Amino acid sequence: MTVTETPIALVGFGKIAKDQHVPSIGKSEAFRLAATVSRHGTMEGVPAHKDLASLRSGQPEVTVVALCTPPQVRYAMAREALEAGLDVLLEKPPGATLAEVEDLIALAQDRGRVLFATWHSRFAAGVAGAKAWLAEREILHGTITWREDVRRWHPGQTWIWKAGGLGVFDPGINALSVLTEILPRPAHLTGAELEFPSNQETPIAARLSFLSGAARIEADFDFRQEGPQTWAMDFETSDGRLTLADGGATVFAGDRKLSQGDALGSEYDGIYTRFARLLAERTSEVDLAPLVHVADAFMLGRRLTTDPFIE
Amino acid sequence: MTVTETPIALVGFGKIAKDQHVPSIGKSEAFRLAATVSRHGTMEGVPAHKDLASLRSGQPEVTVVALCTPPQVRYAMAREALEAGLDVLLEKPPGATLAEVEDLIALAQDRGRVLFATWHSRFAAGVAGAKAWLAEREILHGTITWREDVRRWHPGQTWIWKAGGLGVFDPGINALSVLTEILPRPAHLTGAELEFPSNQETPIAARLSFLSGAARIEADFDFRQEGPQTWAMDFETSDGRLTLADGGATVFAGDRKLSQGDALGSEYDGIYTRFARLLAERTSEVDLAPLVHVADAFMLGRRLTTDPFIE
Numbered sequence: 001m002t003v004t005e006t007p008i009a010l011v012g013f014g015k016i017a018k019d020q021h022v023p024s025i026g027k028s029e030a031f032r033l034a035a036t037v038s039r040h041g042t043m044e045g046v047p048a049h050k051d052l053a054s055l056r057s058g059q060p061e062v063t064v065v066a067l068c069t070p071p072q073v074r075y076a077m078a079r080e081a082l083e084a085g086l087d088v089l090l091e092k093p094p095g096a097t098l099a100e101v102e103d104l105i106a107l108a109q110d111r112g113r114v115l116f117a118t119w120h121s122r123f124a125a126g127v128a129g130a131k132a133w134l135a136e137r138e139i140l141h142g143t144i145t146w147r148e149d150v151r152r153w154h155p156g157q158t159w160i161w162k163a164g165g166l167g168v169f170d171p172g173i174n175a176l177s178v179l180t181e182i183l184p185r186p187a188h189l190t191g192a193e194l195e196f197p198s199n200q201e202t203p204i205a206a207r208l209s210f211l212s213g214a215a216r217i218e219a220d221f222d223f224r225q226e227g228p229q230t231w232a233m234d235f236e237t238s239d240g241r242l243t244l245a246d247g248g249a250t251v252f253a254g255d256r257k258l259s260q261g262d263a264l265g266s267e268y269d270g271i272y273t274r275f276a277r278l279l280a281e282r283t284s285e286v287d288l289a290p291l292v293h294v295a296d297a298f299m300l301g302r303r304l305t306t307d308p309f310i311e
Numbered sequence: 312m313t314v315t316e317t318p319i320a321l322v323g324f325g326k327i328a329k330d331q332h333v334p335s336i337g338k339s340e341a342f343r344l345a346a347t348v349s350r351h352g353t354m355e356g357v358p359a360h361k362d363l364a365s366l367r368s369g370q371p372e373v374t375v376v377a378l379c380t381p382p383q384v385r386y387a388m389a390r391e392a393l394e395a396g397l398d399v400l401l402e403k404p405p406g407a408t409l410a411e412v413e414d415l416i417a418l419a420q421d422r423g424r425v426l427f428a429t430w431h432s433r434f435a436a437g438v439a440g441a442k443a444w445l446a447e448r449e450i451l452h453g454t455i456t457w458r459e460d461v462r463r464w465h466p467g468q469t470w471i472w473k474a475g476g477l478g479v480f481d482p483g484i485n486a487l488s489v490l491t492e493i494l495p496r497p498a499h500l501t502g503a504e505l506e507f508p509s510n511q512e513t514p515i516a517a518r519l520s521f522l523s524g525a526a527r528i529e530a531d532f533d534f535r536q537e538g539p540q541t542w543a544m545d546f547e548t549s550d551g552r553l554t555l556a557d558g559g560a561t562v563f564a565g566d567r568k569l570s571q572g573d574a575l576g577s578e579y580d581g582i583y584t585r586f587a588r589l590l591a592e593r594t595s596e597v598d599l600a601p602l603v604h605v606a607d608a609f610m611l612g613r614r615l616t617t618d619p620f621i622e
Contacts, residue, residue: 075499097607098409099499099600106497163502163613186417188386188410191474201613289410295606296408302474302512303614 006279007034007062009055011077012069013041015157016091020120021066024268030276034062052080064279067091070159071166075100078115082107087114089275093173093291096164105286116275117286119177123270126251126259130244131182133253137237139184142217144233146175147225150204151311160202161309167202169294171231172221178233178248179210179217180289187212189293192301197309204309208297317590318345318373320366322388323380324352326468327402331431332377335579341587345373363391375590378402381470382477386411389426393418398425400586404484404602407475416597427586428597430488434581437562437570441555442493444564448548450495453528456543457486458536461515462622471513472620478513480605482542483532489544489559490521490528491600498523500604503612508620515620519608 008031010017017036022043025033035047037055042048049055055062065081066089067074075095081088082104094117095101101117108115121127148171150160159165166173179187187210194203208219231247240254249261278285319342321328328347333354336344346358348366353359360366366373376392377400378385386406392399393415405428406412412428419426432438459482461471470476477484490498498521506516519530542558551565560572589596 096611097500098603099497099607102603103497103499164611166610186410186414188414189408196614292409292413292606295603295610296410298609299477299606300407300475303507305616 005032006030006064006276007032007059008064008066009035009037009049009059009062011037011052011065011067011081012091013038013043014068014070017041017066017068018043020268021068024272027269028272028276031064031272035059037065052077052084056084063087065089070157071096072159072162072164075104078104079107082111082113082115085111085113087279089116089118089271092117092119092177093166093170093294094286094288095291098288098291098295101286101288101291105284108284112282113284114278114282115284115286116278117288118271118275119174119181119287119290120267120271121174121178121248122181123267123274124178124246124248125261125266126244127178127181127248129258130242130248130251130253133242133258134182134235134237135184137239139212139215139217140236140238141215142212142233142235144175144179144217144219145230146172146232147220147222147230149225149229150223150309152229156311161200163201165202166294167196167200168204168206168221168223169202169297171223172206172219173290173294174247175219175221175231175233176290176293178244180287180293183212185213186289187217187293189296189300192297193304194297194301195304195306197307198305199308199310204306206297206301208301210293316343317341317375317587318343318370319375319377320346320348320360320370320373322348322363322376322378322392323402324349324354325379325381328352328377328379329354331579332379335583338580339583339587342375342583346370348376363388363395367395374398376400381468382407383470383473383475386415389415390418393422393424393426396422396424398590400427400429400582403428403430403488404477404481404605405597405599406602409599409602409606412597412599412602416595419595423593424595425589425593426595426597427589428599429582429586430485430492430598430601431578431582432485432489432559433492434578434585435489435557435559436572436577437555438489438492438559440569441553441559441562441564444553444569445493445546445548446495448550450523450526450528451547451549452526453523453544453546455486455490455528455530456541457483458531458533458541460536460540461534461620463540467622472511474512476513477605478507478511479515479517479532479534480513480608482534483517483530484601484605485558486530486532486542486544487601487604489555491598491604494523496524497600498528498604500607500611503608504615505608505612506615506617508618509616510619510621515617517608517612519612521604
């Protein structure tokens with residue numbers, strides 16, 4: 001069988017594009033990396049463009065792009081791509097505001113383009129199993145612990161500290177993307193505390209409290225975690241305990257191990273498999289729920305000022 | 312013709328209930344004020360209850376409630392009311408988070424109840440005319456000026472300064488409710504600055520910048536406006552200028568006066584007329600767009616600390 005690989009361009013060629021998108025596109029039978037679009041980054045053997053206009057004129061056969069730019073500039077690029085008739089995959093978060101993503105949804109629909117707002121953590125190995133296990137049980141209480149060292153995982157990413165960069169919610173939204181995927185009943189925020197370094201525009205830590213039905217779910221996001229790193233969730237249910245570790249790759253339910261893997265393991269492989277299906281079906285997929293919770297946390301949360309952060 | 316007036320209870324009997332809801336219900340041929348539900352407030356000649364349970368058991372004929380409590384406790388009351396089988400009108404904002412309002416939408420649909428999330432400023436005398444006028448024109452640029460004296464309009468409303476109380480966005484969301492109603496093309500926020508008093512949890516001033524298509528719209532919200540109060544908008548278009556004053560009651564388009572009135576004039580009369588129609592049609596109306604922009608402003612906005620505010 002001959003499989004025709006869809007040529008795809010990576011737009012924004014920073015850490016996440018190189019570390020995750022390139023290998024997963026390389027493994028995919030559905031896609032081949034046909035170009036990069038970036039003001040700075042390039043990759044040996046792959047045609048490089050400075051902007052979308054250059055891609056469109058130089059390689060018109062490329063009709064699919066994956067946007068991996070920082071969220072503050074994602075909307076303008078996505079809009080330009082959709083208006084140029086391209087199908088678009090968005091890294092998370094899909095935008096810096098809810099309204100701009102709603103605008104992109106309407107534009108994609110209007111132009112008949114596929115828009116896929118990805119949440120990579122939803123593709124962690126244990127998430128589907130966790131969701132199925134929780135679906136049959138009543139959650140009594142949940143805790144989310146998402147603590148990592150910003151210096152280790154986000155070196156030089158100054159955008160993360162600028163308004164719209166979300167700060168600790170950049171990883172925290174991954175937890176919320178898993179939470180909103182696996183909860184049998186939607187949650188809503190009831191209170192939050194956000195710690196802002198005195199010299200930065202986005203929070204370095206956040207403590208959130210949600211209700212899902214009658215179940216209280218508490219989240220602890222922190223960017224100051226040295227030593228062991230934690231991306232974990234824990235749910236007490238009416239019928240045993242569910243534990244997710246390694247960002248959802250490893251899951252224990254009751255006494256049973258549902259899955260085991262490494263954080264980030266094959267998440268992006270799953271993203272490109274899903275994207276291929278969405279393109280084949282000409283269907284968009286944009287779930288705003290994780291970003292809604294982040295916006296709610298900024299709106300409802302109390303602001304605390306903490307020590308300056310210097311990278 | 313005999314008109315049967317629907318008995319309605321006001322839940323939360325503070326300033327807005329007394330100043331606006333009571334007179335408009337009094338004038339309405341569709342409703343009569345049958346009860347109040349409040350821990351503190353009562354009204355002579357109207358049966359008073361401390362909570363919804365007491366209303367339900369004491370006056371089961373009352374199946375419609377208007378919730379005028381502070382936004383921080385609106386969700387719990389609305390949920391209880393919908394679960395008890397009541398139709399519900401919500402004062403603005405419809406909740407303290409987007410997710411809780413989405414939860415109420417789902418609950419109302421599930422139970423076959425009418426949920427009406429009101430935006431009173433949309434009922435200002437000139438709003439419909441402004442919308443029709445703009446629909447045929449291209450906006451080039453817009454400014455919104457919403458400056459009022461918090462001490463004058465919100466005396467003793469300590470909830471407004473607590474997380475979830477929105478601060479200057481409590482009036483500012485009125486402007487956004489008008490903006491989202493009259494703009495021919497949806498807007499999204501591109502930048503914001505929020506000023507927080509050093510001793511309060513919500514902002515006292517905000518400057519917002521939106522894009523609607525190619526048109527830049529700038530908003531200036533301020534709670535520190537002594538002397539003349541301003542609730543105004545101004546749009547330059549391809550074919551003349553539109554000016555809204557008095558919160559949308561007075562509108563000039565080009566050289567023509569489209570309407571003239573007082574701020575807040577008959578807004579609540581319009582709300583109860585609309586609510587009667589929604590009840591007759593068994594249809595809900597919940598537009599989250601104004602609250603989405605507020606959440607976006609908190610998420611994307613830069614935070615500045617300013618002088619403490621002491622009432």
